[in-house]
Amino acid sequence: MNDQFAAIDQAKGTLLDLAVRFGPKLLVATLILIAGFVVSRWVARWFARALSRIDLEPPVRMLLMRVVRLLVVMLFVIMALQNMGVELLPLLAGLSVAGAAVALATQGVLSNVAAGLTIIFTKPFRVGQYVQIVEGQVESITLFSTTLSHTDHSMIVIPNRKVVGEILHNYGRIRQLDVAVGVAYDTDLNSVLAAIQEILRGNPRVLKDPAPFIQTTQLGTSAVVVAVKPWVSVADFGDATGEINKAIVETFRGRGIVIPYPQHEVRLLGQNG
Numbered sequence: 001m002n003d004q005f006a007a008i009d010q011a012k013g014t015l016l017d018l019a020v021r022f023g024p025k026l027l028v029a030t031l032i033l034i035a036g037f038v039v040s041r042w043v044a045r046w047f048a049r050a051l052s053r054i055d056l057e058p059p060v061r062m063l064l065m066r067v068v069r070l071l072v073v074m075l076f077v078i079m080a081l082q083n084m085g086v087e088l089l090p091l092l093a094g095l096s097v098a099g100a101a102v103a104l105a106t107q108g109v110l111s112n113v114a115a116g117l118t119i120i121f122t123k124p125f126r127v128g129q130y131v132q133i134v135e136g137q138v139e140s141i142t143l144f145s146t147t148l149s150h151t152d153h154s155m156i157v158i159p160n161r162k163v164v165g166e167i168l169h170n171y172g173r174i175r176q177l178d179v180a181v182g183v184a185y186d187t188d189l190n191s192v193l194a195a196i197q198e199i200l201r202g203n204p205r206v207l208k209d210p211a212p213f214i215q216t217t218q219l220g221t222s223a224v225v226v227a228v229k230p231w232v233s234v235a236d237f238g239d240a241t242g243e244i245n246k247a248i249v250e251t252f253r254g255r256g257i258v259i260p261y262p263q264h265e266v267r268l269l270g271q272n273g
Contacts, residue, residue: 029080036076044069125170130234132169133158137234151238174207175237177230181248182223184258189216189224192257196228199247205236206244222263 136148148156212230232240
């Protein structure tokens with residue numbers, strides 16, 4: 001029994017000794033870390049105000065703010081460790097070994113980060129533009145992935161490593177319609193082109209600049225094909241296509257412009273009966 005009390009007293013003494021020796025240092029280190037988080041937030045807000053005066057993409061601004069905040073926190077962590085009397089060189093060596101192991105285990109993640117940095121700084125596309133990797137409008141670009149919105153109201157999340165190095169069709173913020181209409185060979189083509197110009201001028205979705213492309217492009221088997229290719233904003237692409245097709249049919253009917261059906265002439269030669 002006496003031995004148990006002696007062991008308890010010895011443990012209490014050891015704990016008290018550790019508290020006396022390391023308690024103040026631990027308290028100061030904790031205060032340093034708290035101050036570090038507070039200062040990092042303040043510095044990040046100040047840096048954000050400074051960056052707002054520069055024309056930068058939102059992902060670039062967010063990345064720079066996070067880097068600055070991380071550097072400030074790391075500075076205070078080093079100060080806290082030094083206050084605790086921790087030897088930094090062996091710690092850094094251990095962290096480098098652990099970092100190498102983590103890098104090997106997360107090659108896919110790191111490749112996404114590298115690709116994300118490439119996208120952010122080379123700017124092959126920006127938020128709000130319409131691209132065709134898997135077709136959609138760019139909603140966000142992060143270090144790990146790019147998010148697109150599709151016309152069917154679904155979201156597409158693409159790992160950045162699948163974007164960099166692939167063929168990318170960037171429509172930007174406008175798209176060109178590809179409408180074609182056939183008219184009979186005996187039709188006055190000037191009146192057809194004038195009617196189409198009038199239709200496009202009356203549609204508020206059609207952009208004046210760039211100017212619409214309207215031209216006869218093909219002499220078909222039963223009709224002269226006229227290409228109608230105006231530009232509209234990405235958001236108006238689907239609606240504008242339907243509206244222009246409908247307007248062409250109604251206008252041509254009202255003006256007696258014939259849109260011929262495909263025709264095939266069949267001749268029967270020399271029947272023996």
